[in-house]
Amino acid sequence: xxxxxxxxxxxAGLFICAAxxxxxxxxxxxxxxxxxxxxxxxxxxxxxxxxxxxxxDAQPMRIVSLxxxxxxxxxxxxxxxxxxxxxxxxxxxxxxxxxxTKLSGYExxxxxxxGYEPDLVVISYDPGNLVEQLNALxxxxxxxxGASSLEQAYEQIEQLGALTGHLDVAVQLTSQMQTDIDAAVxxxxxxxxxxxxxxxYFYELDNTYYTVTSNTFVGQIFKLFGLENIADGxxxxxxxxxxxxxxxxxxxxxxxFLADTKCCAQTPETVxxxxxxxxxxxVVNKNIVQLDDDIASRWGPRVVELVKSISDALALVxxxx
Amino acid sequence: MLRxxxxxxxxxxxRVAYLSLVSFALLTxxxxxxxxxxxxxxxxxxxxxxxxxxxxxxxxxxGVSPEEWNIVWQIRMPRVVLAVLVGAMLSVAGASYQGVFRxxxxxxYLLGVAAGAGLGATLVFTLRRSATENWLIDPLPxxxxxxxxxxxxATYMIGNTFSKARSSATLVLAGIAVTSLTTAVQTFVLQRNxxxxxxxxxxxxxxxxxxxxxxxxxxxxxVVFSCGVLLMHRRLLDVxxxxxxxxxxxxxxxxxxxxxxxxxxxxxxAAAVAVSGLIGxxxxxxxxxVRLIVGSSYRRVLPxxxxxxxxxxxxxxxxxxxxxxxxxxxxxxxxxxFGAPFFLLLLRVRKNQA
Numbered sequence: 001x002x003x004x005x006x007x008x009x010x011x012a013g014l015f016i017c018a019a020x021x022x023x024x025x026x027x028x029x030x031x032x033x034x035x036x037x038x039x040x041x042x043x044x045x046x047x048x049x050x051x052x053x054x055x056x057d058a059q060p061m062r063i064v065s066l067x068x069x070x071x072x073x074x075x076x077x078x079x080x081x082x083x084x085x086x087x088x089x090x091x092x093x094x095x096x097x098x099x100x101t102k103l104s105g106y107e108x109x110x111x112x113x114x115g116y117e118p119d120l121v122v123i124s125y126d127p128g129n130l131v132e133q134l135n136a137l138x139x140x141x142x143x144x145x146g147a148s149s150l151e152q153a154y155e156q157i158e159q160l161g162a163l164t165g166h167l168d169v170a171v172q173l174t175s176q177m178q179t180d181i182d183a184a185v186x187x188x189x190x191x192x193x194x195x196x197x198x199x200x201y202f203y204e205l206d207n208t209y210y211t212v213t214s215n216t217f218v219g220q221i222f223k224l225f226g227l228e229n230i231a232d233g234x235x236x237x238x239x240x241x242x243x244x245x246x247x248x249x250x251x252x253x254x255x256x257f258l259a260d261t262k263c264c265a266q267t268p269e270t271v272x273x274x275x276x277x278x279x280x281x282x283v284v285n286k287n288i289v290q291l292d293d294d295i296a297s298r299w300g301p302r303v304v305e306l307v308k309s310i311s312d313a314l315a316l317v318x319x320x321x
Numbered sequence: 322m323l324r325x326x327x328x329x330x331x332x333x334x335x336r337v338a339y340l341s342l343v344s345f346a347l348l349t350x351x352x353x354x355x356x357x358x359x360x361x362x363x364x365x366x367x368x369x370x371x372x373x374x375x376x377x378x379x380x381x382x383x384g385v386s387p388e389e390w391n392i393v394w395q396i397r398m399p400r401v402v403l404a405v406l407v408g409a410m411l412s413v414a415g416a417s418y419q420g421v422f423r424x425x426x427x428x429x430y431l432l433g434v435a436a437g438a439g440l441g442a443t444l445v446f447t448l449r450r451s452a453t454e455n456w457l458i459d460p461l462p463x464x465x466x467x468x469x470x471x472x473x474x475a476t477y478m479i480g481n482t483f484s485k486a487r488s489s490a491t492l493v494l495a496g497i498a499v500t501s502l503t504t505a506v507q508t509f510v511l512q513r514n515x516x517x518x519x520x521x522x523x524x525x526x527x528x529x530x531x532x533x534x535x536x537x538x539x540x541x542x543x544v545v546f547s548c549g550v551l552l553m554h555r556r557l558l559d560v561x562x563x564x565x566x567x568x569x570x571x572x573x574x575x576x577x578x579x580x581x582x583x584x585x586x587x588x589x590x591a592a593a594v595a596v597s598g599l600i601g602x603x604x605x606x607x608x609x610x611v612r613l614i615v616g617s618s619y620r621r622v623l624p625x626x627x628x629x630x631x632x633x634x635x636x637x638x639x640x641x642x643x644x645x646x647x648x649x650x651x652x653x654x655x656x657x658x659f660g661a662p663f664f665l666l667l668l669r670v671r672k673n674q675a
Contacts, residue, residue, distance in 0.1 A: 088648070101647070102647060102648070103647045103648070104645075104647065104648030104649065106519060106523060106648075107523060107528070107530065107645075107648050107649040107650075107651065108530070108648075108649065109360060109530065109642065109646065109647050109648055109649045110396050110530065111359045111360045111361040111362060111392055111396055111397065111642070112360045112361055112646060112647030112648075113647075114361055114362075114388075114392050114396065115360060115361025115362070115392075115647075117388070125520075127520060127523060127531070128461070128520075128523075128524070128528070128531035129531035129532075129533055129536075130531065132533055132535070133395070133396060133531065133533060136391075136395040136396070136533065137388070137391050137392065137395055137396070138391075210515065235513070237513070238513045238514070239516075240514075240515050240516055242512070242515075
């Protein structure tokens with residue numbers, strides 16, 4: 001009896017010792033590499049460079065991008081040759097697709113990422129400890145959270161420009177974007193005022209009527225044109241509400257923007273056969289605009305194309321009246 | 322003197338010691354294999370050589386570069402160690418719950434710890450966007466831990482309010498009620514913040530891919546303490562097997578034992594869930610398999626569950642890493658794939674036994 005107890009105690013003790021040994025052996029690595037210093041240094045391409053909260057000692061030549069938006073930004077500022085791997089959803093530009101890599105930004109496999117020996121990893125959100133794990137391998141990580149305004153989008157482009165050594169191209173790009181957007185908005189202000197009353201719109205995220213309010217990045221772009229979103233104020237505190245069909249039909253928006261053409265195969269035809277939607281102004285006047293899901297959900301350089309789509313659609317609406 | 326009856330031959334002690342040794346050896350092998358296999362890093366056969374090299378008195382050239390070793394040590398090792406801890410904890414908690422509730426289909430999430438932790442995690446994800454970016458302590462494991470404990474506390478309070486006898490059936494029903502309520506609240510919160518749905522879903526599926534040494538240090542004390550307490554009570558669980566009335570007649574305070582076991586198991590499970598999400602099936606498959614090998618006595622089932630649970634999760638983490646390379650397969654999916662055929666097998670074995 002005593003022997004058995006001893007052996008049991010010995011076994012338990014051994015297990016506890018092993019566990020303690022594991023813990024003791026683990027290297028204490030709580031280094032927090034990211035200093036919260038947000039400054040875009042407008043200097044020459046001289047390293048080290050600090051931007052977006054990280055510091056790089058040399059120009060990064062092996063960039064891994066896990067964010068489709070930032071992939072577009074990187075290629076637009078001329079850093080495309082420095083990119084070695086992108087994630088599975090980076091489907092623009094064609095050079096990024098040609099890389100043939102399919103990393104995951106949502107369920108990142110840190111070992112695979114590290115296998116590319118990157119000297120900079122660009123992400124748009126941290127699914128859990130990713131920054132900490134990459135920092136433990138001494139890999140700097142740039143986090144570009146979802147922009148909530150055009151200014152933030154420009155800031156991210158310029159930060160990436162500073163980090164990759166293409167700041168001048170980045171600054172040029174953002175000012176060009178600004179000019180193009182301003183021009184498109186100005187050209188449409190005539191169309192908007194020609195209507196008399198403010199134009200209302202419904203922005204469709206998916207075919208179960210999830211939509212966005214004007215507080216979101218996309219919503220703010222529509223606001224530039226003076227368009228009114230029927231989802232504003234519908235549900236306090238929720239920027240991505242799900243509207244019911246009745247609410248949409250009774251609001252009778254002038255325009256409908258479909259951002260679910262790729263994901264859910266929605267077209268003006270499918271919209272016009274929905275129950276109760278046939279008499280809506282937008283359906284009758286055929287003011288249903290198909291947007292590219294990707295362009296409408298990213299905050300990169302192709303935002304200009306979104307703006308131009310809206311501007312063109314507005315011109316049609318005005319012409320139709 | 323309480324003696325649990327067991328139905329083994331007189332040389333049971335030796336057989337169990339032998340099985341423990343084999344399990345321990347298997348665990349060591351599993352840990353080694355787990356450290357060797359991965360989508361990047363050094364070639365698999367170099368890893369044990371480098372491990373030997375890192376031991377104090379041995380120097381051997383393994384051809385592994387410091388960067389490659391960094392991947393193994395900083396990324397893979399914490400994963401494997403976490404798999405050992407979480408696998409062991411979930412298995413022993415599952416076995417203990419099965420003992421307390423005298424029901425073989427019980428898993429450690431029965432009393433609502435999973436739903437509570439899920440709600441805690443959801444709340445953190447919805448708030449995290451603005452409020453908690455620069456907190457010193459990572460709020461996610463904390464919220465999941467607290468959420469799990471609060472849910473079980475609520476279950477216990479409800480169970481006690483509605484039944485003076487504090488029978489196990491009432492507790493189970495209370496657990497279902499609390500789970501349903503917490504899940505409903507979680508769904509509501511998610512619906513109002515559906516930009517974080519993907520992150521929450523990913524957390525719920527359970528993952529070891531975000532394991533760091535910090536996570537290991539975080540849950541080690543809870544797991545060790547919890548396993549220790551449960552191991553101390555394993556003979557008492559055997560006594561509980563004979564029934565409430567008989568156990569009381571034998572001089573055992575069933576309310577106290579039940580409370581202690583449930584508390585310890587919940588504490589450990591909440592800690593495990595806090596860092597790894599909701600990994601399912603481990604708490605059911607492993608205790609059952611262990612019973613098939615060593616019999617139903619909790620004196621043997623609990624320690625063996627610890628070892629076998631660790632082995633199971635370490636091995637399950639390997640396909641999780643390499644199946645969808647370069648993405649991750651959530652480990653909950655891998656264990657679920659094992660779960661379905663396992664239950665079919667169990668049905669077949671029981672059918673043959675009957």
